[in-house]
Amino acid sequence: GLGLTEAELALALGMSQNSLATPPRSIALASQRKLRDFVEILMTVVPWAGSLPQAFDWFSTQPLASFGNRTAADLVRKGRAEAVKSHISRIAIGEYA
Numbered sequence: 001g002l003g004l005t006e007a008e009l010a011l012a013l014g015m016s017q018n019s020l021a022t023p024p025r026s027i028a029l030a031s032q033r034k035l036r037d038f039v040e041i042l043m044t045v046v047p048w049a050g051s052l053p054q055a056f057d058w059f060s061t062q063p064l065a066s067f068g069n070r071t072a073a074d075l076v077r078k079g080r081a082e083a084v085k086s087h088i089s090r091i092a093i094g095e096y097a
Helices: 006-013 018-023 027-049 050-060 072-077 083-091
Strands: none
Touching: 006 018, 006 027, 006 050, 006 072, 027 050, 027 072, 027 083, 050 072, 072 083
């Protein structure tokens, strides 16, 4: 696992800690979408990064030149997870991103 606290995960995704502590059925759709996107992005990056913690490190610290050196976390917080997923899918098929 990542070993993240709820507070750390909430910060990484730009969510309130309370939104993560809420029972799953009552979590807002936007929060569910951010969590799903976060997991999808990390699982795509794990094979390149080598481990889940290293994938999270990439997600939260690696500047992406294609996005003005913003990190994947910055983009997900701003609702641009689809752009991150498109970016990493291009890398996965060998394109320069």
